[in-house]
Amino acid sequence: MKASAGGYARAESTRHAIELLVSADGQGRVLAGGQSLVAALNMRLSSDDLLVDISRLSELSGVRDAGGTLRIGALTRHAEIGRSQLVRTHAPLLSEAVRYIAHAAIRNRGTIGGALAHADPAAEFPACALALGATLHVEGPNGARAIAAEDFFESVFTTALDEDEILVELSLPKCGPGDAQVIEEVARRSGDYALAGLCLVKRPTAYRVALFSVAETPVLAQRCMAALEAGDPDGAVEALRAEISPPSDTQATAEYRRHLAGILLRRALARLQGDRS
Amino acid sequence: MTPGFVRKADVALTVNGEPVEATVPVGQHLVDFLRLELGLTGAHASCEHGVCGACTVQVDGQAIRGCLMLAVQAEGTEVWTVEGLTEQAAITDLQDAFVARNALQCGFCTPGFLVAAKDLLAMGGVPTRAETREHLSGNYCRCTGYEAIIDAVRSVAQARAAKGAV
Numbered sequence: 001m002k003a004s005a006g007g008y009a010r011a012e013s014t015r016h017a018i019e020l021l022v023s024a025d026g027q028g029r030v031l032a033g034g035q036s037l038v039a040a041l042n043m044r045l046s047s048d049d050l051l052v053d054i055s056r057l058s059e060l061s062g063v064r065d066a067g068g069t070l071r072i073g074a075l076t077r078h079a080e081i082g083r084s085q086l087v088r089t090h091a092p093l094l095s096e097a098v099r100y101i102a103h104a105a106i107r108n109r110g111t112i113g114g115a116l117a118h119a120d121p122a123a124e125f126p127a128c129a130l131a132l133g134a135t136l137h138v139e140g141p142n143g144a145r146a147i148a149a150e151d152f153f154e155s156v157f158t159t160a161l162d163e164d165e166i167l168v169e170l171s172l173p174k175c176g177p178g179d180a181q182v183i184e185e186v187a188r189r190s191g192d193y194a195l196a197g198l199c200l201v202k203r204p205t206a207y208r209v210a211l212f213s214v215a216e217t218p219v220l221a222q223r224c225m226a227a228l229e230a231g232d233p234d235g236a237v238e239a240l241r242a243e244i245s246p247p248s249d250t251q252a253t254a255e256y257r258r259h260l261a262g263i264l265l266r267r268a269l270a271r272l273q274g275d276r277s
Numbered sequence: 278m279t280p281g282f283v284r285k286a287d288v289a290l291t292v293n294g295e296p297v298e299a300t301v302p303v304g305q306h307l308v309d310f311l312r313l314e315l316g317l318t319g320a321h322a323s324c325e326h327g328v329c330g331a332c333t334v335q336v337d338g339q340a341i342r343g344c345l346m347l348a349v350q351a352e353g354t355e356v357w358t359v360e361g362l363t364e365q366a367a368i369t370d371l372q373d374a375f376v377a378r379n380a381l382q383c384g385f386c387t388p389g390f391l392v393a394a395k396d397l398l399a400m401g402g403v404p405t406r407a408e409t410r411e412h413l414s415g416n417y418c419r420c421t422g423y424e425a426i427i428d429a430v431r432s433v434a435q436a437r438a439a440k441g442a443v
């Protein structure tokens with residue numbers, strides 16, 4: 001099918017993009033890498049959108065070391081994140097996640113901000129942001145605000161972003177000495193969305209476990225995390241399986257997803273053991 | 278029309294080394310522009326939602342999905358399709374290897390595979406079989422079963438590496 005768009009404007013700056021969204025009066029739609037949005041336009045899942053193309057805004061792209069945190073511009077492409085030495089050093093979870101996302105040609109265009117704003121429950125980066133305790137920085141007509149990843153993902157394809165706000169950057173606490181970050185997922189074929197996936201972040205006194213493709217949003221497995229902190233990996237697997245309620249669909253049953261979640265946790269923990277020895 | 282937004286836009290870009298100027302409807306994706314406006318029918322429009330890879334073209338040196346980029350977004354870019362790459366003899370060894378290994382039957386997927394494989398080969402070295410499969414995982418072939426395609430791409434990587442070594 002052929003794409004349909006109500007209109008198009010190329011933003012010259014972040015400020016200009018916000019002005020365009022305001023003037024679009026609810027019909028505006030940010031266009032970043034287009035790897036989800038143009039597909040939706042082609043399928044006419046969305047039409048009459050007034051596209052605000054931010055893809056040329058170099059100010060929104062790139063990775064930088066901001067002292068205590070790592071800051072990643074919303075327009076940084078998946079492939080760039082995969083290549084970035086700064087990301088490899090300070091947020092290895094993201095480097096590893098990239099290879100699970102789609103295919104090379106899609107990673108050349110898709111952006112991390114797009115993946116977060118799109119909020120597909122099966123996507124890797126939203127769960128990574130949650131596991132890492134990232135902060136999402138957004139700008140709108142009323143100024144800037146910072147939203148914790150915990151508060152950003154509200155439902156399937158729905159976030160805390162207002163219709164005239166733009167996600168500009170995310171900031172992450174850096175991976176410290178002795179920390180470990182791993183991602184595990186099961187998908188039918190390379191590049192497919194995961195049937196279930198798990199991010200594990202280990203810090204000196206705490207664990208964070210975030211899952212994707214098991215609920216309407218990425219979720220933190222709080223009871224599982226508490227069991228890990230108490231030094232009880234078997235209890236953590238049990239707690240994890242009990243605390244999630246995944247959906248059944250044409251891809252997998254709820255029971256299978258719950259089973260996978262436990263397997264993924266065991267795989268992740270085994271890798272942490274391997275790292276230590 | 279809401280001020281600031283347009284339904285048609287002027288674009289100027291380079292396609293296969295030639296400057297091109299056109300006015301495009303803003304909803305038109307790059308592959309339709311190449312096929313319908315420029316008559317470059319090498320890249321195919323098939324699934325049109327990013328799944329099959331038949332539309333793969335090179336934009337500013339990188340393989341991308343032609344169906345997931347709007348033509349208006351190609352403003353100022355350098356686009357290469359299988360036609361231009363063929364004329365430039367940039368992929369002759371790859372094309373010869375595809376023929377020699379029977380890496381195509383109907384040929385519908387081939388332009389996409391060639392551009393995706395060119396991207397992989399540009400990284401240098403000899404990718405393993407697993408790396409080759411992974412890199413080409415976003416391209417569908419309904420005929421060959423892939424093995425011959427992987428063989429062809431790896432044989433070119435090996436030949437290029439051997440040439441570089443002398």
Ligand SMILES: Cc1cc2nc3c(=O)[nH]c(=O)nc-3n(C[C@H](O)[C@H](O)[C@H](O)COP(=O)(O)OP(=O)(O)OC[C@H]3O[C@@H](n4cnc5c(N)ncnc54)[C@H](O)[C@@H]3O)c2cc1C
Binds near residue numbers: 166
């Ligand atoms: C075949 C295929 C397989 C894929 N597989 C995976 C996969 O396995 N895992 C995965 O995670 N993803 C996958 N993707 C999606 C891909 O990662 C996209 O790049 C990503 O979801 C969207 O990023 P984008 O920059 O392309 O955003 P766009 O498509 O441009 O935008 C997506 C949405 O986010 C909004 N948006 C984008 N940027 C901003 C911003 N800065 N501020 C506010 N709103 C914004 C847009 O308005 C739109 O609603 C796949 C895509 C395809 C086509």
Ligand code: FES
Binds near residue numbers: 321323326330342
């Ligand atoms: S036509 Fe673009 S990926 Fe299928």
Ligand code: FES
Binds near residue numbers: 380381383384417
């Ligand atoms: S040769 Fe027919 S689809 Fe690949």
